[in-house]
Amino acid sequence: MKVAFTVSGGDLAAPLDSRFGRAPKFLVYDLDKETFEVVDNRQSLDAAQGAGIQSAETVARLGAKALVTGHCGPKAFRVLRAAGIGIHYAGEGTVAEALARYRAGELPEAAAPDVEGHWA
Amino acid sequence: MILAIASGKGGTGKTTVSVNLARAFDSEIQLLDCDVEEPNDHLFLKGAPTGREIIGIPVPEVDEALCDGCGECGRFCEYHAIVSFGTTPLVFPEMCHGCGGCTMVCPVKAIRETAKPIGAVETRRAGNVTLVQGRLDIGAAMAPPLIHAVKARLRRDLPAILDAPPGTSCPVIATLRGADFVLLVTEPTPFGLHDLTLAVEMVRALGIPFGVVVNRVGLGDDRVHRYCGQRHIPILLEIPDDRRIAEACSRGGLIVEALPEYRGLFRNLVGKTMFRTNPKEA
Incomplete structure (x- = not known):
């Protein structure tokens, strides 16, 4: 299973970026293979x-x-849910820390968007 | 003759010029308030409302029984107003520009269009002026379709003044297209000059002849005048920075009525713009 993280950096030591829609990049971690890829989100940023x-x-x-x-805002939340993607909110920290908390089950799946659209 | 009043910067006096020009015109004229996010010509031209029509844009509605989840609609939509993941698509009407593309590309004809109201077109009669204004609903983001609806009321057998929204983006372009001449209203300040240069680039790209109105002459500096002089852009009207004008405007009054000494300036502008014989000088 793959888990996506919002980031502005390019590795696991990078801090989690708090924005979703305007996140600069996504780090997609494969829990089965223990590998990850970083994908640019320039298109959405612009x-x-x-x-x-x-x-x-x-x-x-x-x-x-x-x-x-x-x-996560309301429109993104609707699309993510329709695509069967669970949304987990994490505060400040690195991707590695967020990943550890996710694995430990410390990040419960969100039931609702937590911000209005265009919040940032 | 269709004369559009625009500006890069907001608050330079588009409405002031529009309503006074309309009143200074001594025969039947149409004034279209295309600043549908905040129409205000009606504050200066009081008259009896003569009509109101709700305007909508077509948005998609998906028949779940027919949809096979192919995703063509979502791939087509530039604005992400319809999104599909191999299931019945999600629709975001507030993102929709009403182009009808998703309906056309759907192979199984599962999408039909329904009207989503975005605002109203209101008309009123004020002396020699027929005022047509758009009023966008609060929360609605798509001004151009409503501006098109306002312009659809335009009678070709009568002269018309179009009061444009500020800026240089889609709602302004929607207003200016089809105009015979554009007046760019500015003020002699650094902000006024900066946004005037953007507006000049815009009307040049649209290929419409234009001239400049400098409002509140006496404040700021002479850079707007120098800019226009260097580029051979005609300054067709200069309105002085006169406190009495501000006072008249703040009461919802017209300059041409409250301060008759300025009536000649606007009469003159009517002659220079509405009855132009050589529209090539810009």
Whole structure:
């Protein structure tokens, strides 16, 4: 199973980026193979509107079944849920720390978006 | 003759010029308030409302029984207003631009269009002026379809003034397309000049002849005048920075009525713009 993290850096030591729709990159970690890839989200970062929807489509296309991020707005939340992706909110810290907490079951699946659209 | 009043910067006096020009015109004229996010020409031209029509844009509605989840609609939509993951698509009507593309590309004809209201077109009569204004609903983001609906009321047999929204983005372009001449209203300040240069680039790209109105002449500096002089852009009207004008405007009054000494300036502008014989000088 793959888990997507929102990041601005390029490795596990990079801090989690709290934005979802306007996240610079996604780090997609494969729990089965213990490998990861980093995918640019430039397209959504530059979008005039609909960044959350577009980012959710990207995460779905990457095959992730869970997302760990700081915040998620209502439109992105709807798309992620429709794509069968669980959303998990994590506070500040590195991707490695968030991954450890995710594995330990310390990041419960969110039941609702936690911010309005265009919050950032 | 369709004359559009635009500006890069907001608050330079588009509405002031529009309503006074309309009143200074001594015969029947149409004034279209295309600043549908905050129409305000009606504050200066009081008159009896003559009509109101709700305007909607077509948004997709998916028949789940017919949809096979192929995803063509989502791949087509530039605005992510419809999204599909091999299941019945999700629709975000507030993102939809109403182009109808998803309906057209759906191989199984599972999508039909329904109207989503975005605002209203209101008309009123104020002396020689027929005022048509768009009023976008609060929370609606798509101004151009409503602007098109306002412009659809335009009668070709009568002259018209279009009061554009500020800026240089889609709602302004939607207003200016089809105009015969554009007046760019600015003020002699660094901000006024900066946004005027953007507006000049815009009307040049649209290929519409234009001239400049400098409002509140006396404040700021002379850079707007120098800019226009260097580029051979005609300054067709200069409105002085006169406190009495601000006072008249703040009461919802017209300059041409409250301060008759300025009536000649606007009469003159009517002659320079509405009855132009050589529209090539810009």
